[in-house]
Amino acid sequence: MRKLLIAGNWKMNHAVAATVDFCRDLRSLGLEGQRAEVLLFPPFTSIAAMVSLLQGTPVHVGGQNLHQESKGAYTGEISAAMLKEAGCSHVLIGHSERRQYFHESDAGVNAKTRKALEYGLTPVICIGETLEEREKGVTNAVIKTQLSGALEGFAPDAVRKTVIAYEPVWAIGTGLTATPEQAQEVHRYIRKFLAEIAGDDCAELLRILYGGSAKPDNAEELLSETDIDGLLIGGASLKADDFYRIIEIADTINK
Numbered sequence: 343m344r345k346l347l348i349a350g351n352w353k354m355n356h357a358v359a360a361t362v363d364f365c366r367d368l369r370s371l372g373l374e375g376q377r378a379e380v381l382l383f384p385p386f387t388s389i390a391a392m393v394s395l396l397q398g399t400p401v402h403v404g405g406q407n408l409h410q411e412s413k414g415a416y417t418g419e420i421s422a423a424m425l426k427e428a429g430c431s432h433v434l435i436g437h438s439e440r441r442q443y444f445h446e447s448d449a450g451v452n453a454k455t456r457k458a459l460e461y462g463l464t465p466v467i468c469i470g471e472t473l474e475e476r477e478k479g480v481t482n483a484v485i486k487t488q489l490s491g492a493l494e495g496f497a498p499d500a501v502r503k504t505v506i507a508y509e510p511v512w513a514i515g516t517g518l519t520a521t522p523e524q525a526q527e528v529h530r531y532i533r534k535f536l537a538e539i540a541g542d543d544c545a546e547l548l549r550i551l552y553g554g555s556a557k558p559d560n561a562e563e564l565l566s567e568t569d570i571d572g573l574l575i576g577g578a579s580l581k582a583d584d585f586y587r588i589i590e591i592a593d594t595i596n597k
């Protein structure tokens with residue numbers, strides 16, 4: 343049985359003042375007794391405030407990116423150790439916006455995943471096809487390339503420590519959500535591929551999140567699908583009540 347994971351990716355939104363408000367609102371809604379695991383990825387400068395304001399709650403905090411080297415002359419970058427020291431337990435790797443605007447490659451995603459694991463951070467590895475790729479019918483091929491690139495050379499034990507986020511690029515921030523059936527089909531394919539590279543046990547345990555215009559209105563139908571083990575939420579994670587609503591919905595899912 344995989345525990346559902348509800349994660350919020352704030353992207354470049356919510357500086358410290360807005361983070362303080364959000365955390366107060368979220369705490370006031372109640373953060374105890376949820377069955378789902380909860381995770382937030384604030385911008386780097388808001389991590390410390392969030393970690394301190396959500397202390398004592400089960401909410402995990404993660405970084406939105408990291409550099410693949412441990413330290414050194416990489417102006418503007420952030421290391422795994424820095425995230426760890428700031429209180430992060432997770433890190434987002436290879437988000438489609440990083441791939442698109444900062445030219446991150448599968449090899450880079452692989453190196454970053456390796457570094458995250460070395461420092462005990464849980465990598466949340468993002469993969470997903472563009473609209474053009476979906477229309478060409480090459481979705482599975484794209485997924486396979488991204489996933490094998492990200493996890494090449496990893497033993498099943500290492501693969502087991504990751505979380506995969508399937509985010510069709512055409513659904514991110516567009517209001518277009520993959521239908522639950524479309525998402526389930528790709529999630530199933532991902533799990534089958536994980537079984538091939540890391541074995542059935544690992545594939546059964548690993549959580550695969552869906553991301554792309556997930557919100558309170560569609561959370562239930564997405565989370566009801568067999569192979570959707572959680573959500574990576576952008577826009578709808580910025581308001582505490584929307585985010586909380588999704589956590590509540592996750593808690594009603596029995597599968």
Ligand code: PGA
Binds near residue numbers: 509513515554578
């Ligand atoms: P969205 O973003 O929910 O705003 O579509 C999801 C993501 O990019 O992780």
